[in-house]
Amino acid sequence: MLKDWTRFCDLSAKGGTMSLGDNPLVPPTDTGETLELPPSRLTVTLGFGPSFFIKDGVDRFGIAQTMPLHLKDIPRMARENIDPGISGGDVCLQICADDQQVAFHAVRNLIRLSTGRASLKWMQEGFASGTPGKTPRNLFGFKDGTANQLHDSAQGYDEVVWAGADEPAWMRGGSYMAYRKIQMKLESWDRTSLSDQEATFGRSKVSGAAFGAKGEFDAVDAAKLPEHSHVRLAKDSKQQIHRRAYSYTDKVDPRTGNVDAGLLFISYQRDPDRQFVPMLRMMQNKDALNAYVSHIASAMFACPSGLQPGQYFGQRILES
Amino acid sequence: MMKKTSIGIVTIAGMLALSACNGGSNNEGASPSASSSASSSASSSATAASPVSSSASADGSSAIQTGTAQLLDQTNQLQGLIEKKDAEGVKTLGKTINETWLSFENAVRQTFPLEYTDVEKYEMPIFSASAYDKIDFDALKANADGLAGALAKLQNAKPSTASASELLKEAVKKYQQYVVDQTNKLTDQTQAFVDAVKAGNVDAAKAEYVKARVYYETIEPIAESFGELDPKIDARLADVDDPSAWTGFHEIEKALWVDNSLAGQDKFADQLIADVKALQAEVQKLELDPKTVVAGAMELLNEAATSKITGEEELYSHIDLVDLAANVDGSKTVYLSIIPALNESNVELADKLDQAFQEMEKALSGFIKDGQYVAYTELTTDQIREISDRLSALSELMSQTAAIL
Incomplete structure (x- = not known):
């Protein structure tokens, strides 16, 4: 399956499709909806969950010894409302493209190629939009991911994002992906005054500048931020993570008429135990944003480093 | 309000998480699959x-x-x-x-x-x-x-x-005989059902209903090929345009399981056996070709994967697993008849199908209690999902069999 996936991803990212097949009596190999469409910057990121290595104490694939050092489910947090049905999983695929039809084509065909060998547990669509070179905004209207700029260098990525030399060989240069689906109470947020919204984050809504600073990327003086503001807590944690958030919109809550929408928090980091989990714990306990959000899904995956030509996803795990 | 020319980065992310199937990774060679263990044999x-x-x-x-x-x-x-x-x-x-x-x-x-x-x-x-x-x-x-x-x-x-075309001809002949046999059994069993209905015996009618459904579900695509007969025999209430014109198995099913009364069902019983006998007569004249046979196997699995796995087929009696197993059985009969042709063109596919049918049958046999499949309503979502996943694996393989034609 991982070999088939690799072949498909390689082809699709170049804008190709599998052949529709020359035998009209059997189903076409490719589903066809991207014929005539460009690759649209399609990317596929693969991650392995803790249960891929050991599930219920069983080493199903004989690979437990290759489990990354920090790969475990995110522990229970205060105030969370996690639905196990849309959390976790053995394997995760993050598929991104500029065109939803191209992205879904990849999702759909990767599912087809896994039939009988893997079973779909959950699926989540999201979107992000912004002007190139500027930090995209989340559905609260605030810039999301400003602090990524702090480690925007080769050394910064080594320190913050890429997994270290103490990891199993396949994981070195890979990264841990933390995922939280965070429902945002948009209706109450939209009835909150601008000053309260800004105090909740500790940043100006329009400019993105932290309280006491002028520009978005100016140095943050934590002391000038409200004690429980989101950015203050992030700074207090003294840790960095690489944010890659998307927004989502789902359905209507039939009881309240409120829209189910929010943030697909995704962050990449070198060591979630040190960087991510303590930060999350502090946020869950203190963050002023908690009045407006609820964490409803959670997962942690280990994403291997990029492939060399001829390799397939997970090869260095399964053939080690 | 909205700027139409937003050139921004519109990135759309699809995230999905998958769970590995147990025993399904046999071509990775990494795990011992849940296949046969060689017995004491040589x-x-x-x-x-x-x-x-x-x-x-x-x-x-x-x-x-x-x-x-x-x-x-x-x-x-x-x-x-x-x-x-x-x-x-x-x-x-x-x-x-x-x-x-x-x-x-x-x-x-x-x-x-x-x-x-x-x-x-x-x-x-x-x-x-x-x-x-x-x-x-x-x-x-x-x-x-x-x-x-x-x-x-x-x-x-x-x-x-034998040559490839002879093998296919043989396969069709064999399958055709099966269809005739099943239809004859369907007729006998429907007669027993109708007799119980007309005798006003609810319990006996319920028992005979289950038995009769099996024979219909094993050959459903063939029955469907006779236009008018299938809806008259097998329509669900939701399928019919005019509810007052609804006839067939499911009409009586509703009387049995919802109303718990057979009052006024005689005319439906008479109509049902007349329609089933008409089907039997049509089947005797049937001339199948390889394409229809192979397509039928796929249709059976699609039937199972759509209306049976969702519990929509047997809305009142909840014997959907009985129908589903019969669909699988009917599909397997096609597979068995085309093995000689498959061997010629794609031995590997035959191996995989064999394995998939075994796993499917094994999974289904786990839901038999007191010699009967448990009611659909007794299944948990996880159990339904397990059956559905096996069915998908089987269907995916079956969809490739038409390559032998």
């Missing part, structure tokens, strides 16, 4: 994982000789136990027989596909019976006798030299 070279090609069959044919002799011996023992009505003995031996058969069936399928189908036809019900808590000794005796006969034929079998 050959371990012909288990499911290592197909023996028919050209290099020195190993294969001796494995077939040894295996067949052993299986025949066990079948004779089984006949003795059936004579003595030894339920426990029959169950244990049923499992042993299945292990023996699994240890060399791949070799048989590739060398003697026609004989293989016969053995499989009788062997499977014997194995299934070993999972039941109640044994139907009469049915079992018929299968044991059939198996003994099929094995005797296998012992004297010569490799087939």
